Amino acid sequence: MAQQIEQISQLIDENRLDEASGLIDEGLQKNSKLAELYFLRGQIQMKKEAWGSAINCFRKALEIDPVFPGAQNRIEMAQSILGFFNPDLLNP
Secondary structure: OHHHHHHHHHHHHOOOHHHHHHHHHHHHHHOOOOHHHHHHHHHHHHHOOOHHHHHHHHHHHHHHOOOOOOHHHHHHHHHHHHHOOOHHHHOO
16 A cells, blocks of 8 residues: 555646545545555545545545644645635735
């Protein structure tokens, strides 16, 4: 499984998100309790700017492993992006 996780990470880095998603789905069918796979799915969702879905994936990773490295930081990052407000953009 470690090799598959490394392969998924590489695909994400190369922006081959559909291929990475397919491998994550395969991995979750074999073992739905791997926090790493949910974390990687969250990374894909962030690249797609699907912030809510990304947050849900990172929360699922934390549900499985409460101290999963980086998951809480990614949740905070996505929430920060969702909460960004610049009044100057509304008043040209």
